[in-house]
Amino acid sequence: MQKPVDLGHGISMIDLYDLGVAQRTGTYVLHEEEIAIIETGPSPSVPYLLKGLETLQIDPADIRYIIVTHIHLDHAGGAGALLEKCPNARVIVHPKGKRHLADPSRLIAGAKAVYRENFDELFSPVLPVPEDRLIVKEDGDTLTLSNERTLTFLDTPGHANHHFSIYDSRSRGVFTGDTIGVFYPQLLKDGLEYCLPSTSPNQFRPEAMLQSAERLEQLQPERIYFGHFGMLENPRAAFEQLRFWLPKFVEAGEKVMAEQHDAPMQEKTKAVFQALYQEVSAFLQEKNIPSTSEAYDIIRLDLQVCSMGIVDYLQKTIQQG
Template sequence: MQKPVDLGYGISMIDLYDLGVAQRTGTYVFHEEEIAIIETGPSPSIPHLLKGLEALHIDPADIRYIIVTHIHLDHAGGVGVLLEKCPNACVVVHPKGKRHLADPSRLIAGAKAVYGEKFDKLFSPVLPVPEDRLIVKEDGDTLTLSSKRTLTFFDTPGHANHHFAIYDSLSRGVFTGDTIGVFYPQLLKNGLEYCLPSTSPNQFRPEAMLQSAERLEQLQPERIYFGHFGMLENPRTAFEQLRFWLPKFIEAGEKVMAEQSGAPMHEKAQAVFQALYQEVNDFLQAKNILAPSEAHDIIRIDLQVCSQGIVDYLQKTISQG
């Protein structure tokens, strides 16, 4: 496994090998008086997380806070399993996520609807978190880890209603989860800082996503810490790419919905995926980044899930309008 990466400012990142792939999902570790981590990844990633903590010479019993930006299983599915190894830790969660960590049955059902027979391999087991070990942070609430570091929580819907982003006073960075999308560090070797929106079902709302991004941009962060994957020290490019790509995602969805109004949902989602992948691939080819590549493989996975979220959103919009 890759050793934890020192990101400076007392923060390390552990690669969780989510989906069995490097540079996909990460856990961030704060080396403070009150040791805290952000994100656990899914349960199959917990062995990688524990090995990373061991490499950092951190006893799980010394962890005080396990923070999850939102409760999607690729970010928080492993929290129940990890908590068994962290007897002194509490889990910090968005107010709309608390009940789902205490009783993950609806989370499990939702993920099974998206991932089908792949669910067990990707996410199982998903264990409940005892309610007395859950801490809710409302919009604007803070958490002090040391005399030099305070975390501030911001309600950031758009990707999900149960999502917050976290501003770190010491690094002047924001842990964005999926709020402003996915960063593909695999493309850095090609000289490209590349991000795409994350529009997975079933609470995706583009207007809220843009509003949340604008709110985070107004903080003037000096770095972005993505759930997928890693740190970007040029935040402006992330915000610009979200504003560039999100309308294209919606436009592709609207075209398919108009042309295939009577088709089943899964066929619409596949058609949206094909349109988006073609557009992204054309963009990368123009940068002389050719398929197949590791980045293309991960992008394909992401766009398949994103397409389901776009169709779900547009279907709801049609039914409501």
């Protein structure tokens, strides 16, 4: 297990080994008078999180706030399990996510529809969070952890309606969850700072995603802290790549929907994935990324879920039209 990484500005990152993969999902620890962590990962990642806290010499009883950017299980599924180990902590969540942490039955059903027989291995158990231990933060609300650090919560839909991003006054960075996509640090050794949109079902909306990204860009952050995975000190690269790739994702979906409008959803999703993976692979090969890079396996997994979200979004668009 990799030791927690010191990112500077009083922030450490713990690798959660989500999906059993290194550099996939991380928890950020904010070392202040009132200790806070951002993202829990799924329940199977909680032992890694606790081990990371032990390495940092942090007693879970000293944690005051567990913050989740949104309630998808790879970000917040472990909140209930972690809370049992953190008796003095409360969970901060977007207002549209509160009821689903208190009663995760719909979250579980939605994830089972996507991950099917793999659900238990990836996410179980998903424990409810007691309502009296939940705190809602509305758009623009703040949380002061010390004289040096105030967090500001910003409603940033597009990936999900229950998503906020968090501006950190001390690092002048933003914890973006999945709002502006996924960062692939595996490619840094090849000299590439690479991000892709995260368009998973079932609340993906491309226009809202671009508007949220623009709002965050206007803050002129000095660094981005991604849910997947790590810190990027070149925020401009992330925003530019979102604007480059998101239209391509939607166009690939629109082409498949037009050509295979009578095909089953599963076939449409498969076709969108194949189109996206071919385009992304060609791009990476042009950048001289070797076919042996572990990034390809992670990107393949991501694009499979992204394809589901694209088809779901376009199907809804057709039905509404």
